[in-house]
Amino acid sequence: MTKYNIAVLGATGAVGRRIIKLLEETSIPINHLKLLASARSAGTTLTFKGQEVTVEEATPDSFADVALVLSSAGGNVSKRLLPEAVKRGAVCIDNTSAFRMEEDVPLVVPEVNAAALKEHHGIIANPNCSTIQMVLCLEPIRRQFGLNRVIVSTYQAVSGAGQSAIKELQAENAALVNAVSQPTPTILPTAADRNHYQIAGNLLPQIDVFEADGYSHEEWKMIHETKKIMLGDMDAPELKVTATCVRVPVEIGHGESVYFEVADQTATSADIRALLNNAPGIVVEDDPSTQLYPQALTAAGRKETFVGRIRPDLETHGAFNMWIVADNLLKGAAWNTVQIAEKLVTQELI
Amino acid sequence: MTKYNIAVLGATGAVGRRIIKLLEETSIPINHLKLLASARSAGTTLTFKGQEVTVEEATPDSFADVALVLSSAGGNVSKRLLPEAVKRGAVCIDNTSAFRMEEDVPLVVPEVNAAALKEHHGIIANPNCSTIQMVLCLEPIRRQFGLNRVIVSTYQAVSGAGQSAIKELQAENAALVNAVSQPTPTILPTAADRNHYQIAGNLLPQIDVFEADGYSHEEWKMIHETKKIMLGDMDAPELKVTATCVRVPVEIGHGESVYFEVADQTATSADIRALLNNAPGIVVEDDPSTQLYPQALTAAGRKETFVGRIRPDLETHGAFNMWIVADNLLKGAAWNTVQIAEKLVTQELI
Incomplete structure (x- = not known):
């Protein structure tokens, strides 16, 4: 069974913390979980499945060995870093509005339009909470x-x-x-x-x-x-x-x-x-x-x-x-993101 | 100039207190202000134009010498007492929903339908705040x-x-x-x-x-x-x-x-x-x-x-x-009530 290296970008935020919690219960086989944030938040320690994980500063090279990025940093961070992650082979699910309206970016609520996922080119957008x-x-x-x-x-x-x-x-x-x-x-x-x-x-x-x-x-x-x-x-x-x-x-x-x-x-x-x-x-x-x-x-x-x-x-x-x-913060953000990640894995789109 | 005896029914409530405050600034010539409430609140002292006024228990006979009643007690109190006030010659402006839908009760926002006031039969209803x-x-x-x-x-x-x-x-x-x-x-x-x-x-x-x-x-x-x-x-x-x-x-x-x-x-x-x-x-x-x-x-x-x-x-x-x-509490209740009172006086409908 393939196990995935997953990165959470914006790990210390309200949504990031909930994504980490939801990943503890996910069916996705996780090899390694990398927690990324801004330089200011780097060094913070968060818990994943009972283990302490130190948050690292997100840079383009953070994504070198990552298969899946769950991102909920700000829109500018997404614009700067997600194309770098895609270049390095990662598939990104983004919680900001940075890419939502781009033609080749699926905007997905899994219960509504999971079929749109198969047209992704590396970035999938999570819609606005409301x-x-x-x-x-x-x-x-x-x-x-x-x-x-x-x-x-x-x-x-x-x-x-x-x-x-x-x-x-x-x-x-x-x-x-x-x-x-x-x-x-x-x-x-x-x-x-x-x-x-x-x-x-x-x-x-x-x-x-x-x-x-x-x-x-x-x-x-x-x-x-x-x-x-x-x-x-x-x-x-x-x-x-x-x-x-x-x-x-x-x-x-x-x-x-x-x-x-x-x-x-x-x-x-x-x-x-x-x-x-x-x-x-x-x-x-x-x-x-x-x-x-x-x-x-x-x-x-x-x-x-x-x-x-x-x-x-x-x-x-x-x-x-x-x-x-x-x-x-859950269906409006973290949970919808994790649902998309699960669909990508079960539909072998990653 | 005629001076009026005015009664505030429900004087100790959130709306009643605001009515009293607004009556301090009204152009209506006031002879005597009577503050009425339930037996439980009777005895409370409120201030009107710097003078302490003791709240009295409202009974049918409270309205014997009253020209105008501004009422914001509950609907049941209005149903019980306002017809008694009308019998004794008072005109009543009621803040509850007790009489709003009765055919012969004008429901008035003065800026919108002040003309409806002239069809009153003793009771005028103040509409719902929203x-x-x-x-x-x-x-x-x-x-x-x-x-x-x-x-x-x-x-x-x-x-x-x-x-x-x-x-x-x-x-x-x-x-x-x-x-x-x-x-x-x-x-x-x-x-x-x-x-x-x-x-x-x-x-x-x-x-x-x-x-x-x-x-x-x-x-x-x-x-x-x-x-x-x-x-x-x-x-x-x-x-x-x-x-x-x-x-x-x-x-x-x-x-x-x-x-x-x-x-x-x-x-x-x-x-x-x-x-x-x-x-x-x-x-x-x-x-x-x-x-x-x-x-x-x-x-x-x-x-x-x-x-x-x-x-x-x-x-x-x-x-x-x-x-x-x-x-x-103001335009939605007390102020609209006092505006109606002022219209009744200026239009000589009282």
């Missing part, structure tokens, strides 16, 4: 009933902006509770923009920077990644998607209020509930009579995506509302 | 461009569930910060339902109890109150409305992601921005280039409703997204 949980729930509906239109509003946890954003929320919450003056925010809404605002007790309708058309880049991603994953074309006109993305004072667990219109006007809420109940990776939590619905706290730490509050628009035929929650 | 801020922004658009459809997702602060819900969030946040075990929740998502869940660090897609059709009563209110306020008919078919209401761990300030379709296909985002800029009670905060958009923290304590992120759906003509935030 996109993954939505397409996972929409794809079974699209296949069965046809999907014309999606209008989504997100409630996104701060961990989507990394470990430092979690710390920022915690420090702000502590200041609120202790009634002392607030620390100056330096991360949220996004480290990439000029102004930073308190997230504790607040709502920030900005995730990532703004495009010229007034949409945030996160909203742009939800529109175009959804089309690329479900239809293979980032501009596919047959599915209309619009999005509003909002950061909320939650550590882990993205919520999404998703409105959608199907082609088959005979579809009912009961049909959709049954369909999603049988779909891989999805748990339907939908019983108003017992107050059962997805919550951020109950989704945190779980690999599955949770959906509930499925109900028809009472005035528009073939239109529905639903509420989706997933752990943005 | 409805007020939305119709305030939609009405100028409807008048100018026609409005066909609204799809709204709310991000609602815990203060909408009263003072005890604020305390619950604060206690839970303190437990998180101090890393001690969580207190057992007893209020949220709603005191009226069986199960209670932690709101700190969480998202709860339930506000009020559920109806048989799977919508929460809060969602029902947003649909039917919007139609009654804007079109005078709670079932008006010419405007389609659907809603998803979610509680978020924020103390004050409801956010709303509002998607809407207009009749006039020539309307642009710039037109809508200009229109709302000139509309009463609205502040447009909409400049992505300087990261200017409505936030819960910046709206808290303000009487105005804030709107931003106004942008067209890039794939559907005549459709737009916008983001609205208001202080749910």
Whole structure:
């Protein structure tokens, strides 16, 4: 049996740490696990299967003997290092947006479009967290009933902006509770923009920077990644998607209020509930009579995506509302990455 | 000049306290202010214009010499006491949902439908907090461009569930910060339902109890109150409305992601921005280039409703997204109530 040398790039981050944990339970035969990060984090010790592993600084030569790279460092790191890894024969799964829209880079949610993996040229992109949980729930509906239109509003946890954003929320919450003056925010809404605002007790309708058309880049991603994953074309006109993305004072667990219109006007809420109940990776939590619905706290730490509050628009035929929650660091990032790695191995694409 | 005897019913609550504060600045000539509450809260002392006022237990006879009642006790209290007040000659403005859908009870947002006040028979209803801020922004658009459809997702602060819900969030946040075990929740998502869940660090897609059709009563209110306020008919078919209401761990300030379709296909985002800029009670905060958009923290304590992120759906003509935030205890409750009182006085309807 082939055993693989695997590298985790961005090993010390919120997603990197979860990838390492998930690799402890994976079916992939691992020969050697290399943990890579920036020079600043090099020397940190992390645990893998009970053994201490020292994090090394990532350089092009780090990938010389590596078969598979699971990357969740920043976009610039990916742009600089992943082509070097590919040159040295590695296959890379990247969690950043660096390569997602390149024509020859598959953008994959395994339950939705695992078939796209076989067209890879060394780099496979992991989609944006908020996109993954939505397409996972929409794809079974699209296949069965046809999907014309999606209008989504997100409630996104701060961990989507990394470990430092979690710390920022915690420090702000502590200041609120202790009634002392607030620390100056330096991360949220996004480290990439000029102004930073308190997230504790607040709502920030900005995730990532703004495009010229007034949409945030996160909203742009939800529109175009959804089309690329479900239809293979980032501009596919047959599915209309619009999005509003909002950061909320939650550590882990993205919520999404998703409105959608199907082609088959005979579809009912009961049909959709049954369909999603049988779909891989999805748990339907939908019983108003017992107050059962997805919550951020109950989704945190779980690999599955949770959906509930499925109900028809009472005035528009073939239109529905639903509420989706997933752990943005697991299915939204680390778990989807490890799932892709497992598919690459079982489909002998590595 | 006539001076009025005014009673505040529910004086010790989160909304009642704000009503008293706003009455300190009102143009209404006040002869005597009576503060009323349940037997449990009677005896509490509150301050009005520098004077201490003792809260009295509300009974039918409390209203004997009162011209105007501003009520924000619970729905059952309103149902029991307001007809008694009307019998004794008072005009009542009620913050609960007790009378909102009765045919002869005007449901009023003064900037939108002040004209409805003249049809009152003693009781005027203050709409639901999340409805007020939305119709305030939609009405100028409807008048100018026609409005066909609204799809709204709310991000609602815990203060909408009263003072005890604020305390619950604060206690839970303190437990998180101090890393001690969580207190057992007893209020949220709603005191009226069986199960209670932690709101700190969480998202709860339930506000009020559920109806048989799977919508929460809060969602029902947003649909039917919007139609009654804007079109005078709670079932008006010419405007389609659907809603998803979610509680978020924020103390004050409801956010709303509002998607809407207009009749006039020539309307642009710039037109809508200009229109709302000139509309009463609205502040447009909409400049992505300087990261200017409505936030819960910046709206808290303000009487105005804030709107931003106004942008067209890039794939559907005549459709737009916008983001609205208001202080749910002020414009969503106390301030709208005092505005109605002022209109009643200036229009000599009392």
